[in-house]
Amino acid sequence: xxxHYEKLDGIERCxxxxxxxxxxxxxxxxxxxxxxITQTGNTPSKTHSEYMGDEIPFITPxxxxxGHITYNNQALSTxxxxxxRVCSDGSILxxxxxxxxxxxxxxxxxxxxxxxxxxxxxxxxxxxxxxxIMQSPYFITSMKEQAGGTATPxxxxxxxGSLLIPxxxxxxxxxxxxxxxxxxxxxxxx
Numbered sequence: 001x002x003x004h005y006e007k008l009d010g011i012e013r014c015x016x017x018x019x020x021x022x023x024x025x026x027x028x029x030x031x032x033x034x035x036x037i038t039q040t041g042n043t044p045s046k047t048h049s050e051y052m053g054d055e056i057p058f059i060t061p062x063x064x065x066x067g068h069i070t071y072n073n074q075a076l077s078t079x080x081x082x083x084x085r086v087c088s089d090g091s092i093l094x095x096x097x098x099x100x101x102x103x104x105x106x107x108x109x110x111x112x113x114x115x116x117x118x119x120x121x122x123x124x125x126x127x128x129x130x131x132x133i134m135q136s137p138y139f140i141t142s143m144k145e146q147a148g149g150t151a152t153p154x155x156x157x158x159x160x161g162s163l164l165i166p167x168x169x170x171x172x173x174x175x176x177x178x179x180x181x182x183x184x185x186x187x188x189x190x
Contacts, residue, residue, distance in 0.1 A: 032161050038161045041059075092134060101143060106131050
């Protein structure tokens with residue numbers, strides 16, 4: 001086994017003690033925040049009624065169920081959107097607090113979201129592949145281990161973004177996603 005290194009702020013360090021399992025030679029271990037734009041949501045002040053409207057869906061943890069998002073529960077106005085956090089379609093939402101920590105889904109449209117949700121908007125990687133990794137027992141366990149809070153677990157964006165994920169070549173990401181779809185289709189027929 002060869003050693004694994006990362007370079008941050010010009011300093012190279014060995015991360016062998018963080019590598020949870022071996023991956024194929026043509027894959028790499030990467031921090032989540034290195035493959036896309038990460039952010040934590042916020043809630044525009046409800047004292048400003050002009051922020052509420054029907055222009056852009058406003059997503060909370062309760063809107064994420066079984067990998068799907070309910071888009072019509074709350075929405076913001078165009079003005080509300082300017083003071084909220086916005087992500088584009090193909091972004092992955094993941095609840096970062098409480099009993100539903102780890103619950104996630106991929107958005108199929110531009111949305112705003114609250115502070116109980118972390119989002120990654122992947123760049124040059126397949127969203128469905130990253131979503132599958134983020135739903136894996138490995139990733140969920142890593143999240144919960146890093147979550148602070150005594151009664152209510154919570155993982156901030158910085159810790160969440162620093163979690164390691166195995167990244168395969170892009171063509172292999174698409175093959176993995178296709179195989180996963182094929183298998184899930186077979187499961188639903190049972």
